[in-house]
Amino acid sequence: MTPVAIDQQVNGHSSKLDKKPITTSKVASPGDEQLVLNTIRCLTADLCQQYKGGHPGTVMGAAAIGIALWRYEMRYNPLNPEWFNRDRFILSAGHACLFQYLFLHFSGYEAWTLDQVKNYHSPATKGSMAAGHPEIEYPGIEVTTGPLGQGISNAVGMAIASKQLAATYNKGDLKPIDNKIWCFTGDGCLQEGVGQESISLAGHLGLDNLILVYDNNSVTVDGRIDNCFTEDTSAKLTAQGWHVIDVYDGSNDLAAILEGFDKAKQLKGKPTFLNIRTVIGYSSRKANTGPAHGQALGDEEVAYVKTQLGFNPEDKFVIRSKAYEYFSECKSKGEQAEQEWNELFRQYQAKYPTEYSELNRRIKGEWASEGWQDLLPSKADLPHAAQPTRKSSGIVVQALVPKFNSFVAGSADLLESTFVSFKDQVEFQKPESGLGDYSGRQIRFGIREFAMVGLGNGIAAYQKGMFIPIMSTFFMFWIYAAPAARMAALQQLRFIGIATHDSIGIGEDGPTHQPVALASFYRALPNINLIRPADAEECMGMWTLALDDKSKNTPSIFALSRQPVPLLPGSDRSKVQLGAYAVHGSEIEDPQLTIIATGAEVARAIETAKQLKSVKKVRVVSMPSQRHFDQQSAEYKESVLKQSSSLVVAIEAWASYGWAKYAHASLSMHTFGHSAPQQQLYDYFGFEPDHMATKIDSWTTRWSNKGRLPGLGEFEELLLEHVQH
Amino acid sequence: MTPVAIDQQVNGHSSKLDKKPITTSKVASPGDEQLVLNTIRCLTADLCQQYKGGHPGTVMGAAAIGIALWRYEMRYNPLNPEWFNRDRFILSAGHACLFQYLFLHFSGYEAWTLDQVKNYHSPATKGSMAAGHPEIEYPGIEVTTGPLGQGISNAVGMAIASKQLAATYNKGDLKPIDNKIWCFTGDGCLQEGVGQESISLAGHLGLDNLILVYDNNSVTVDGRIDNCFTEDTSAKLTAQGWHVIDVYDGSNDLAAILEGFDKAKQLKGKPTFLNIRTVIGYSSRKANTGPAHGQALGDEEVAYVKTQLGFNPEDKFVIRSKAYEYFSECKSKGEQAEQEWNELFRQYQAKYPTEYSELNRRIKGEWASEGWQDLLPSKADLPHAAQPTRKSSGIVVQALVPKFNSFVAGSADLLESTFVSFKDQVEFQKPESGLGDYSGRQIRFGIREFAMVGLGNGIAAYQKGMFIPIMSTFFMFWIYAAPAARMAALQQLRFIGIATHDSIGIGEDGPTHQPVALASFYRALPNINLIRPADAEECMGMWTLALDDKSKNTPSIFALSRQPVPLLPGSDRSKVQLGAYAVHGSEIEDPQLTIIATGAEVARAIETAKQLKSVKKVRVVSMPSQRHFDQQSAEYKESVLKQSSSLVVAIEAWASYGWAKYAHASLSMHTFGHSAPQQQLYDYFGFEPDHMATKIDSWTTRWSNKGRLPGLGEFEELLLEHVQH
Structure with a gap:
């Protein structure tokens, strides 16, 4: 039961991981932790080998990070995965889903039985949850990830959601919202533009409830990352307004990981980036190579790993009882945390009944009471002079957004052109900026369309139905955001996308800004409403359709004109939902x-x-x-x-x-x-x-x-x- | 003729620009430079005001940067805009096109008459070149920009192209390729993910022929950039492997700009980032505000600007002869540079006839001699066992790419899965990396799909027809790259896009990796070939179609299977060009x-x-x-x-x-x-x-x-x- 010796050369830091016992100051039995680590590594090898595919390397390299997260650091209740004030965990490196599945299993999520985990890469059997990337439908999975970089944006969105709720509802010492958002990223997500956009904005916003855990194994499908990615990531994140903590032996040094996480939870004013060097495929001879990333190890190598780690190479899927015992208190800790919170929320209800009532309604996914349609002007009351549909859409923004806290509205630097600003808006900003505070519901996304919608997905997924993000840019630049809009449709997350200047009608900006083919993508995409209203009256119908409960699981994009259009005598808001009339x-x-x-x-x-x-x-x-x-x-x-x-x-x-x-x-x-x-x-x-x-x-x-x-x-x-x- | 006093507070640097005369050590007549600056500012105000629209602010703020570039630093011949060894200038902040148009006019590009510049935002009159964003069709415009961030990726692509050509063809002291790539960026392009991906890769590759000029005016459409973007950009670029030069008064201090540019041209081993603080809308009272970015100033303010700058508010489009004189030597310098190069190239021809012949053929846009189709195996010689079309496509990569220097081939970290690696490939890497050298034609783009295709566009646009970039990732991730693929189609730039794992056939990775709607976008998009071959024989026809001269101005994307497909008895490569049979x-x-x-x-x-x-x-x-x-x-x-x-x-x-x-x-x-x-x-x-x-x-x-x-x-x-x- 001794880890193999591996030379680790990561970003200039070298350390000989030679039979070094796992270290932690928090628990008394490091031997148990080594057993758990070894168990997870052997299980991973078996799980990939049974289907001769999958991504074993990250799980084997980052197992200690998983122990730190699920056994020590994160607050959640495996018996109630939907507990409102839980920490959120987002696996941005979605291909490493086995990492998440295994720790959900060990920490006591009942649905995640070993048989369920064994479904990894399995046939499409009914009820199988262990998909090739984590999927939001299943317990303990906050968001569907896989397309790289987007998990980071989802996590930033969740951190915004949590901050915004805390600033809105927390009172004195009664704080029903005080959780952390944990995001696990690999090298790929940090290379992707959407990851970088999101990191930049998170730093600007000072989201100190966000902890980004970088599994820095420096190996991707194509091998050593230094063939394409040699920047000093820690220095870069520092420049972007993050706290940075370095850990140099993340495959073994649990104590350092825990120390880093503890510190990250305490740090204020900025999000924290933990740069944790690990060894992909740790304990296999394929460690530190591309094949460890995305291929099963092969029978011979699986046997080698087991032998090295003190397991019998003949036995498969072995979990000794000590390994389960090690995680046994996850359930009790989680239950206790939820009970304490329930008590707090009861006190909150007594002391702040109005806020409680709204918050509780929103937790249940209801954004408004009945009759909100009546807040929209009747056709007779709409402006009869020709006006752009982007402006007509703004009538609804003005009518609804100030009244309902479920809405957050923002733009990728086109706030006024897209008519998503609203009366008495407060910017979502760190208070020290002097520009707003965290109770703000107007978000300045910057010129970052893709991150905007990725963030919106995170906000929408934070507690489904609790927020309806409204996000805007020119229709043409919904092509930048298309990969995230698709993920909303796939995950059944509702957002409202404002897509203005929707054709040659944008005029002088020319062909680079004039969409011709983009609508075909959105029309072909399952579960998304692309709505192009003819006039102000249809704008009322468009919003009504998108906000109706029938669209609860469907994002909408409104294609709106830059140029004025007349109010048509025959237009009828009630018929928009029929698609045509x-x-x-x-x-x-x-x-x-x-x-x-x-x-x-x-x-x-x-x-x-x-x-x-x-x-x-x-x-x-x-x-x-x-x-x-x-x-x-x-x-x-x-x-x-x-x-x-x-x-x-x-x-x-x-x-x-x-x-x-x-x-x-x-x-x-x-x-x-x-x-x-x-x-x-x-x-x-x-x-x-x-x-x-x-x-x-x-x-x-x-x-x-x-x-x-x-x-x-x-x-x-x-x-x-x-x-x- | 004194500039107005403006308080400048940019990223913590404060400087009072109070009646400070323009300074430069290079020329004897700073008065002339001030006149030119003022002329450009007044012209800009007039040009926007005549159509009551446009983007005046950047031009007014960055005019001194323009002087430095066109009057002093860049090497080009206005009388032959297509001269092969010219420096390339890319305006990533494409909305500031007037900046480029005005300097093309002043520096002597004959097509860019004042009347032509006045077409800015004009009716679609035949032959009008002054589009709302610069368009590649017109003299002096290297690439069409506008969708933010992509210009940076195009510039990185051009820097790769230039480096690769230099490493391939330069010999001893005969160096027909030794130009610089200049890219002008605003705040927006630096926020966009594609800009960041490209910066990261350029730093990794150590492209010291690339100079990125940041017009840091800190104002966008929505106002002060500090509402969404507060990172330390210089520190970030340093962390990403760039030389960084700071200039603190870019609206006046021409000497500092020139000093920075001179230094940038000398620096080795890394690309250079010049962080130049400017004041958007300089000399207007709207300076430093959002409206200066994207609106005409208004008649009253135009008059104010002119009065401030010593011009008669009644006169429009005034250019005094001294302003033209100031630029007069641009033509002679350019002609001389080209003549010297022509002489060098004659010597090169004499000494290296083989290299000359190939290079000259490529300069003319011909990638191969006749008969290349014969290099592909006949149907009888194709593997008769079922195999994935991605693998069959790789047969062509192997047959052609090693033989023709026009091809560069690379992947967003899926080199082997997409079959774009080739025999005896050399990686395009800085020699110090030990991984390859700049003569390499295999590019490791990293997990940066959007930048990959943006770079490919730059490579393809470097000298049209000289390179055919081959770029690969899974088909689903061509949604990340879609905004750049669209720009290739718009600009009539040929690339070959390898899009593998093109359906549910990817299997276990699940819905996040399985395209359903993306083909509809590419099929609807003008001027792009989406080709989905049925078997190995159709793969031969697909490549033949994409490489034929008929596709010279059209990018192609090949949708290829992960899973094996049989060689069909009835398949026929010659019929692929018919679309169906x-x-x-x-x-x-x-x-x-x-x-x-x-x-x-x-x-x-x-x-x-x-x-x-x-x-x-x-x-x-x-x-x-x-x-x-x-x-x-x-x-x-x-x-x-x-x-x-x-x-x-x-x-x-x-x-x-x-x-x-x-x-x-x-x-x-x-x-x-x-x-x-x-x-x-x-x-x-x-x-x-x-x-x-x-x-x-x-x-x-x-x-x-x-x-x-x-x-x-x-x-x-x-x-x-x-x-x-």
């Missing part, structure tokens, strides 16, 4: 032509309809959400589009991709955009009503001559040749 | 059913076709590229799909979005994926041939009973209910 000519029972349009193009479509010569019975359909339209009955769809008897054409200043499902033809963008004032761009790309009417007239004439509707393969893009000019 | 049953003239499939699903589609009971005459079409199929004639399309007479169904393990254009129904993914071995996932989601055959049989039976083909609105997703289990 006749906004003009609904009285026509047997249209010859149906024009579908979205957003700022709807008013143009109505103008176009009026100018048509070839057909007189024309309907215009506003389709703010393809996704919601798809969910309607066949009868409803036919009643709106009349596609079995009328020609259908779509008008949208984005790519035509996807429109063949709804229309026989489209007027679309065929190239990237251009730099010019928006009105001239609509002309330049062929979207002026008179031009569109000419195009449609010629097309409808052609098809009425044919005496049938176009079939598959006959979809046409009526502005295609317009590219040339 | 009958891979099975092509002899059937009148199919009852046509099945379209892509990638790894094609073999499953053929199996499914064989198991169908309801229809016997079934064709299977492989559609590796929707984009190329769209470009074919109506006749060809009908000949392949027979859609006017046969039912058409698509099989693809991605979302159905977009398939209604080609098929009456699809078998698609309707949710995110799952963690399990890939074969079980295909079953879990309904893609086993027997299950698909059952679904299709029931559907075709239904429609043959109806006696007609489905019309618009009758598109069906045949696995939709499969979500539920």
Whole structure:
């Protein structure tokens, strides 16, 4: 039971880990800890080997960190994984999920039986929880990670959530929120831009409830990290406003890890970064190599590891009772912590009934009481002059955000342009900044779109339903945030994404800022609402849809115009949830032509309809959400589009991709955009009503001559040749 | 003609810029420089005011930096903007394009007349070059910027390109490549993750030909940067392996700027970061505020600025002859530099004819001589055992990359999994690392997907056609890189993107790693080839298509399988360029059913076709590229799909979005994926041939009973209910 000798050369620090016994000052039985370490290493080797795959190295190298976290440092109750004031643990290095699964098992999460852990990399058996990356659905998993770097942003979001709640609800010595956020990162997450954006913002905000644990094993899939990453990470984090603690032998020196963690919990004013050097694949001869990262060790090497660690190479999945005993007090400690908190919360209820009531409602995931829809102005009360839909959306921000503490709203440096600022807003800032305090609900994310949405996911996941983050930037830059928006959809986390300046309508900024294809991604993505309202009235419906309980598990992105659009006589907020409806000519029972349009193009479509010569019975359909339209009955769809008897054409200043499902033809963008004032761009790309009417007239004439509707393969893009000019 | 007094408080450094004359040790006439500075500030105010928009502040604040760059430091020939050995200037803060346009005008780029600069924010008049962000098409613009952060990555890419060429071709004292790469960045680009990823990698690589000029004005759209960004950037860059030079009064102290630049040009072993504090909107009373960043100053303030700077507020666009004279030697210096280089290159030709010949061919944008297709194995010589398409793609990497110096190939830490390593590869590394040298063509991008592709764009843009970067990661992580891939398509820069593990076929990694919707984005995006080959033979066609001259201005992404697929009897490399063709049953003239499939699903589609009971005459079409199929004639399309007479169904393990254009129904993914071995996932989601055959049989039976083909609105997703289990 002696660890193998391994030369460790990490970032210039060398230490000979030669048969060094594990050290800790906290407990009396270092022998037990060595047993636990060895058990976890052997188990890991077995678990990967049984499926000849997986990521053994990090678990074997960082096992002592896991002991420190689950056995000593973190506050949680394995018997009630959802206990509100628990510490949150986020495994940003999601591929090392086995690390988390094993410690959930040992610390007493009942669902995480050994059989369940053995499901790692297993068939899709019903009820299997041990996925290849940790998934939020399962006990003890706070957030789904895997795409590297995003776990750090989620953790920063959780730290914001906790700070914001504490500043809002904690009173004197009654502090129902005082937990810590622990994030475990590898080398990869620190290389990813989203990790760096998040680190920068966390340092700025001084989030001293956040502890970032760097498993610095300096090895990735492709081998030694010094082939691509040689910066001085500790110095960098210091420059970014973090406390930094270095630990030099994280595979053995439990005492140093514990000392570091204890210190991190005490440090104030800044988040803390623990740079813990470990040896990937520790105790295998593959230690310190790329293969230890992402491959099973192989039968021979598994046997070697077991022999080295005093286990019988013939026996698999061996856990001696002492190993379980070592973790036995996790449950009692957790139960006691929760009981003490329950008592505190009872006192809180007695002393602060109003705050208690709100907090308790929010813990249950309810953001508002009934009737919030009535806070929105009626159509008659909406501005009747043309205005941008981004501004109309802001009416709802003003109406709701100040009133409900569940909302936090912020922007990636476009607060006013995106209309997410609100009355009497307080910035979420460290009080010493003089700019705001931690009770603030307006977050300045900086020019960090990806981190913004990653943070939002963390805020939304902190206690599901407790927060609704509102986040904004130009629609084009939702491409920077797309990897995080996808993770929200995957995890069923609700956010509101404000995506303004949503087309060539942004004008002078030019093609780099004009989205053409991005909507296709969001429309194809499962479980996300991409809503593009035609006017202020549809903006009311859009918000109502996104905030309705039906959208509780679904993020929404609102694509909004920079340019003004008129309030349409036929628009109807109640129909946004249907995805599409006749906004003009609904009285026509047997249209010859149906024009579908979205957003700022709807008013143009109505103008176009009026100018048509070839057909007189024309309907215009506003389709703010393809996704919601798809969910309607066949009868409803036919009643709106009349596609079995009328020609259908779509008008949208984005790519035509996807429109063949709804229309026989489209007027679309065929190239990237251009730099010019928006009105001239609509002309330049062929979207002026008179031009569109000419195009449609010629097309409808052609098809009425044919005496049938176009079939598959006959979809046409009526502005295609317009590219040339 | 005295600058206004402004209190400057930047990152803790305070300096009173009170009527301080501009200082420089290099020239004799500081008065002229002050005139030039003032001229540029007044011109900027006028140029923005004429269209009541734009970004005046940076230009006014950083004008002295512009003087230093164009008048003193950079080597270029305004009379030949494409001179090969020129320094490259990249404006990462693309919204400040007026900065670049004005200095291109003053330094003598003939195309950049004052009238042309006045087109800034103008109508889309033909030939207008002064777009709202700089665009690569125009003289003196190396790369299109605007989406923040990416300019830094482009600059790092250019520095890599220059280093790699120098190491490859420079000989003794004959060095045809010895230029510098200058990148101008604002606060935003330094906050963006892609900027940080690129900075980290540039530091690692020790690119001492790169100078990053930070216009540290500490103000963004939303105001003072200290509301979200308070890190010590200089210390951070030091920690990341950069030389750092601080300049404290960049709006006036030209001497300090020049001293910094001179030093930066001499420093060795690391890239240099110049942290230059400036005052945004300098000389306006809006200086140091958010509005100075992105709004015209207003008539009154424009008049104030002019009065302050000794100009008549009534006169617009005033340029005194002394201002032009000041820049007059830029042309002669540039011409002389080019002539000297031409002489050097003649000597080089005489002494190193082989290297000269290759370099000269590459300068002209030709990567290979005729006949390179013959280097690929014939179908008979391809492995006949099933193998992953990622591995088949690697056959081409091995066949071509070692032979042609135009290729650089690398990965975001998945070199072996994506099969982009090649025989006798040398890593692109600083020689001191012991890992490689700058002649290396294998780049270790680290876990930085976005920067990888941003760098690739810089490499591709260095001298168009000179390099073809090959970059790889899992397909899912092409979502991290999507903002840069889009910029390649927009700029018509060719790269080869290797996107492996392209579906649920990745298996155990689970839903976070399984793309469902991403293909819809790339298919909708203009000017990019998303190619998903069915087998090794189609891999040959895919590479041939991407490397053909027809794709010279188009990036390609190859979606490749993790799992093995058989070599299909009917596959044909020559047909990949057609986008789709009958891979099975092509002899059937009148199919009852046509099945379209892509990638790894094609073999499953053929199996499914064989198991169908309801229809016997079934064709299977492989559609590796929707984009190329769209470009074919109506006749060809009908000949392949027979859609006017046969039912058409698509099989693809991605979302159905977009398939209604080609098929009456699809078998698609309707949710995110799952963690399990890939074969079980295909079953879990309904893609086993027997299950698909059952679904299709029931559907075709239904429609043959109806006696007609489905019309618009009758598109069906045949696995939709499969979500539920």
